[in-house]
Amino acid sequence: MSDHIKLTSHPHSGSATQAGQVHWGASSALARGPLVASLTQPATRNVIGTHSGSYSVYRALAVASGHLDREHRPDLTNTAPVARIGPNPQWTEPGKIISLDPWGHCVSEVFAEQIAAGLDVRPSIAITKAHINMPELKDAITAGRLKPDGDILAENGDVRVTKAAIDPVWYLPGVAERFGIKESALRRALFEQTGGMFPELVTRNDLKVFLPPIGGMTLYFFGDVEKLGKPETKVACRLHDECNGSDVFGSDICTCRPYLAHGIEVCIEMAQRGGVGLVVYNRKEGRALGEVTKFLVYNARKRQVGGDRAETYFARTECVAGVQDMRFQELMPDVFHWLGITRIDRWASMSDMKHGALVAQGIEVVERVPIPDELIPADAKVEMDAKKAAGYFSESVPEAAELTLAKGRGLDE
Amino acid sequence: MSDHIKLTSHPHSGSATQAGQVHWGASSALARGPLVASLTQPATRNVIGTHSGSYSVYRALAVASGHLDREHRPDLTNTAPVARIGPNPQWTEPGKIISLDPWGHCVSEVFAEQIAAGLDVRPSIAITKAHINMPELKDAITAGRLKPDGDILAENGDVRVTKAAIDPVWYLPGVAERFGIKESALRRALFEQTGGMFPELVTRNDLKVFLPPIGGMTLYFFGDVEKLGKPETKVACRLHDECNGSDVFGSDICTCRPYLAHGIEVCIEMAQRGGVGLVVYNRKEGRALGEVTKFLVYNARKRQVGGDRAETYFARTECVAGVQDMRFQELMPDVFHWLGITRIDRWASMSDMKHGALVAQGIEVVERVPIPDELIPADAKVEMDAKKAAGYFSESVPEAAELTLAKGRGLDE
Numbered sequence: 118m119s120d121h122i123k124l125t126s127h128p129h130s131g132s133a134t135q136a137g138q139v140h141w142g143a144s145s146a147l148a149r150g151p152l153v154a155s156l157t158q159p160a161t162r163n164v165i166g167t168h169s170g171s172y173s174v175y176r177a178l179a180v181a182s183g184h185l186d187r188e189h190r191p192d193l194t195n196t197a198p199v200a201r202i203g204p205n206p207q208w209t210e211p212g213k214i215i216s217l218d219p220w221g222h223c224v225s226e227v228f229a230e231q232i233a234a235g236l237d238v239r240p241s242i243a244i245t246k247a248h249i250n251m252p253e254l255k256d257a258i259t260a261g262r263l264k265p266d267g268d269i270l271a272e273n274g275d276v277r278v279t280k281a282a283i284d285p286v287w288y289l290p291g292v293a294e295r296f297g298i299k300e301s302a303l304r305r306a307l308f309e310q311t312g313g314m315f316p317e318l319v320t321r322n323d324l325k326v327f328l329p330p331i332g333g334m335t336l337y338f339f340g341d342v343e344k345l346g347k348p349e350t351k352v353a354c355r356l357h358d359e360c361n362g363s364d365v366f367g368s369d370i371c372t373c374r375p376y377l378a379h380g381i382e383v384c385i386e387m388a389q390r391g392g393v394g395l396v397v398y399n400r401k402e403g404r405a406l407g408e409v410t411k412f413l414v415y416n417a418r419k420r421q422v423g424g425d426r427a428e429t430y431f432a433r434t435e436c437v438a439g440v441q442d443m444r445f446q447e448l449m450p451d452v453f454h455w456l457g458i459t460r461i462d463r464w465a466s467m468s469d470m471k472h473g474a475l476v477a478q479g480i481e482v483v484e485r486v487p488i489p490d491e492l493i494p495a496d497a498k499v500e501m502d503a504k505k506a507a508g509y510f511s512e513s514v515p516e517a518a519e520l521t522l523a524k525g526r527g528l529d530e
Numbered sequence: 531m532s533d534h535i536k537l538t539s540h541p542h543s544g545s546a547t548q549a550g551q552v553h554w555g556a557s558s559a560l561a562r563g564p565l566v567a568s569l570t571q572p573a574t575r576n577v578i579g580t581h582s583g584s585y586s587v588y589r590a591l592a593v594a595s596g597h598l599d600r601e602h603r604p605d606l607t608n609t610a611p612v613a614r615i616g617p618n619p620q621w622t623e624p625g626k627i628i629s630l631d632p633w634g635h636c637v638s639e640v641f642a643e644q645i646a647a648g649l650d651v652r653p654s655i656a657i658t659k660a661h662i663n664m665p666e667l668k669d670a671i672t673a674g675r676l677k678p679d680g681d682i683l684a685e686n687g688d689v690r691v692t693k694a695a696i697d698p699v700w701y702l703p704g705v706a707e708r709f710g711i712k713e714s715a716l717r718r719a720l721f722e723q724t725g726g727m728f729p730e731l732v733t734r735n736d737l738k739v740f741l742p743p744i745g746g747m748t749l750y751f752f753g754d755v756e757k758l759g760k761p762e763t764k765v766a767c768r769l770h771d772e773c774n775g776s777d778v779f780g781s782d783i784c785t786c787r788p789y790l791a792h793g794i795e796v797c798i799e800m801a802q803r804g805g806v807g808l809v810v811y812n813r814k815e816g817r818a819l820g821e822v823t824k825f826l827v828y829n830a831r832k833r834q835v836g837g838d839r840a841e842t843y844f845a846r847t848e849c850v851a852g853v854q855d856m857r858f859q860e861l862m863p864d865v866f867h868w869l870g871i872t873r874i875d876r877w878a879s880m881s882d883m884k885h886g887a888l889v890a891q892g893i894e895v896v897e898r899v900p901i902p903d904e905l906i907p908a909d910a911k912v913e914m915d916a917k918k919a920a921g922y923f924s925e926s927v928p929e930a931a932e933l934t935l936a937k938g939r940g941l942d943e
Binding site for chain 2 (some may be wrong): 122123124125126154156162165166167168169170171172173174175176177178179180181182183184185186187189191192193194195196197198226231232233240241242243244246247248249250251252253256265266271272275278280281282283284296299300302303305306308309310312313314315316317320328329330331333334335337359362364365366367368369374377385398401402405406407408409410411412413414416419420423436437439440443445496517520523526528
C-alpha cells in the first residue's frame with residue numbers, strides 16, 4: 118500500500134475496468150458481473166463504499182491498532198447458504214430489485230472462477246439455520262393458540278428457522294427512479310446530508326453501485342424456504358422495523374414486540390399448514406431517525422401541555438426531526454422480489470405505508486392481520502389511535518374527540 | 531446552498547473559527563465549546579461527520595425526495611433530560627472520556643446563549659423514562675427470585691426505568707492515545723478502511739472531533755439515577771453487546787438474552803436495596819463484525835469436520851473475519867466515567883475483555899456475577915466452554931478433552 122493518500126477517485130482512470138463494469142439486472146450473474154469493494158486491490162473496485170456497512174469503522178480500528186492484517190481476505194470455506202434462493206424472474210426485471218444484491222448470497226458459487234483468479238468478491242448475504250425460543254411462544258402453547266408438532270415447533274417452545282442476514286446494496290439509478298428523482302440529486306444529497314461521506318458519490322458517476330453504511334435486514338423463515346416463489350405456496354409475513362426499547366426490553370409505549378411475537382405466531386401456523394412464514398426485521402431504529410431523536414420525542418410528547426395524546430402524536434416527531442418518519446418503505450419490497458414472492462396471504466401489519474409500498478410494487482396482499490387488542494399495552498394506545506386516524510388498517514377509526522384525550526402516562530407516573 | 535459541491539475542506543479556510551475551537555476536556559462546557567455539525571451553516575462546523583450516525587443516510591433520502599426541508603432545525607422544546615447527570619470530575623480529567631460528549635445531553639442548557647444567537651448545536655444524548663416488561667421478569671416473580679415492591683417493580687412485572695440514548699462522539703487524539711497509536715495512523719485507517727469515508731479525516735487535522743456513523747448505546751437505569759457518582763451508592767451493572775438473534779428472537783446458540791435478563795434481575799435487586807442498577811446496551815452486532823459475517827461463521831462452525839466444538843470456536847471467526855472480535859472494549863469504560871462511577875459492586879459479566887478494560891481505566895469491580903448454569907441453552911455450551919478456556923471468569927475451566935467434543939447441534943438438526 119503506497120504512502121500516498123488518495124482523497125477520492127475520478128473516472129477515466131481505468132479503475133473500474135479491472136473487475137469489469139456492472140450491468141445491473143442483466144440476465145445472469147456473469148452478465149451482471151461481480152461487485153468488488155476490495156480495499157486491498159483498489160484498481161478492481163467497481164462500487165462506492167465497502168462491505169459490512171458501518172462496521173467498517175470497527176475494521177478500521179482493528180487495522181489501525183494492529184489487530185487485523187489489512188491484507189486479510191475471508192476464507193469462505195463451509196459458509197455457503199443452507200438453503201437455495203433463486204434465481205427468480207424478478208432478479209432480472211428492470212427496476213424490481215435496486216437495494217440489495219440478488220446474487221449476494223451465492224458469490225462463492227457464481228463467481229468461483231473470478232475468486233479463484235484472485236478477485237476479492239465477498240458475500241453481502243448469509244443464510245443459516247437456528248432454533249429460536251421466545252417466552253411469548255411458550256405462552257401461546259399454554260393458551261392453546263399454538264400446537265407443537267415436533268418439527269417446526271417443539272413442546273418446549275423451540276422453533277426451527279432458516280435465517281438470512283442481508284446488507285444493503287444500492288443501485289443508484291434504480292433508487293433514484295424509485296423515488297422519482299434525478300440520480301444526480303440523489304448522489305448529491307447522499308454526499309452532502311451525511312456531512313461529506315464518500316466523495317465518489319459525486320466524482321464517480323460511472324460507479325452505479327453504492328454499499329451504504331446503514332443497517333441491513335434479517336429474515337426468519339418458518340417452514341420450507343424452497344417452496345417460496347411457487348404460486349401455490351401460501352405465505353404469511355410480519356415486516357418489522359427495529360425498535361430496540363420494545364423488541365428487547367419490552368417498553369410499553371408502543372406495540373412493537375407484541376406485534377412481532379404475534380406475527381411469529383401467524384408465521385408458525387402458516388408453516389404448520391404447509392405454507393411458509395417470513396419475518397423481515399429491518400434495522401431502522403426509531404423510524405430510521407435513531408434512538409437519540411426517539412427519546413427526545415418521547416420527552417416532548419409526555420411533557421406537552423394537554424398531555425400525551427393521539428392528535429399531536431406525529432406533530433411532536435415533526436418538531437424534532439422535521440418529518441414524521443424516515444423509513445422510506447419504497448425500498449422495502451425488494452426483499453419480496455428477491456424471494457420470488459408475488460402474493461402474501463396473511464400480512465401481519467396494519468401500516469398503510471408498508472401496504473402501499475407492496476401494492477405499488479405489484480405484490481398482492483390477501484389478508485391483513487391486525488394486532489389483537491389484548492396485546493396493546495395501555496401506554497401504546499396514543500400511538501395506536503394516532504396511526505389508525507392517519508390511515509392504519511383497522512375496523513374502527515377513533516372519533517376526533519378520542520384523539521384529544523391524554524391516554525399516555527406522564528413522565529413521572 | 532450554492533451549486534458548487536465541495537469535495538472536502540482544508541484548514542486555514544477559517545471554517546472552524548466561527549463556532550470556535552474545541553478544547554476537549556476543558557473545565558466547563560463553555561471553555562470546551564459547543565460541537566457544531568451543522569449542514570445548514572457549513573462555516574460554523576467544528577467536527578467531522580454529522581449527527582444521528584448512519585441514519586444521516588436516511589436523512590439524505592428525505593431531503594433528496596423532498597420530504598425534509600434541508601434547512602430544518604430541531605425544535606427542542608420539552609426534550610431536556612428527565613434526570614440530572616453530572617458534571618462529574620471525570621469529565622475534565624485528561625483522557626478519561628474520549629468517545630462520547632459529556633455535555634451531549636444538556637446542550638440546550640449549557641449552550642443556550644449560542645443557540646439563541648443562531649448556532650445549530652444539537653444533543654448527542656437524550657434521557658427519558660419508561661416502563662419495561664419482560665416475560666423473564668414475570669417468571670422471576672413467579673419463582674420468588676424477584677419480589678414486587680410497587681415502586682421499582684410492579685406485581686404485573688412492569689419495571690420503572692430511566693433510559694438514555696448516546697451517540698458516539700470521538701475525540702481523535704484521545705482515541706489514538708487509548709489504543710497507543712499515532713493520531714495520523716488512526717485517521718488514515720478510518721479513511722481508508724471504510725472505503726474512503728470522510729476525507730476530512732485526513733485533510734482536516736485541525737478538526738479533532740469525529741461523529742462516527744456507527745451505532746451508539748442505550749442505558750437503562752434502575753433506581754435513583756442521581757445517586758450515581760456518590761461513593762456510598764452501590765452499583766450493579768450488566769454491560770451487553772447487541773446480539774439481535776438472541777436478544778430479540780431467542781436463538782439458542784449463545785447466552786445473550788438469558789444473561790441480559792439475569793443482569794436486569796441483578797439490577798432490580800440492587801435498586802430495591804437502595805442502590806442503582808445499570809444496563810449498558812452497545813450496538814455492536816456480532817462482536818462488531820455485523821450479522822452477515824456472524825451467519826457465515828455459524829455455517830463454518832456447524833459444517834466443519836469434527837462438528838461444532840469449543841477448541842475451534844474462535845478459529846472459525848478468525849478464518850472469516852481475520853480477527854476474533856472487533857468490539858474494542860477499550861472505549862467502553864467512558865460511559866462509567868461519564869456517570870461518575872468509580873466502583874461496580876455487582877458486575878453481571880464473565881468477559882475478561884470487558885473486565886480488563888474497566889480495570890485499566892481505574893474502575894473497581896467488586897463482585898463478578900456469572901450467568902447461572904441453568905440459563906445456558908444447550909447449543910450455547912460450545913461458546914461458553916471456548917470462552918471459559920480463553921479466560922472468561924468462571925469457577926471451573928473446562929479440561930482440554932472437553933473442548934474437543936462436538937457439543938453444538940448440526941445444521942440440519
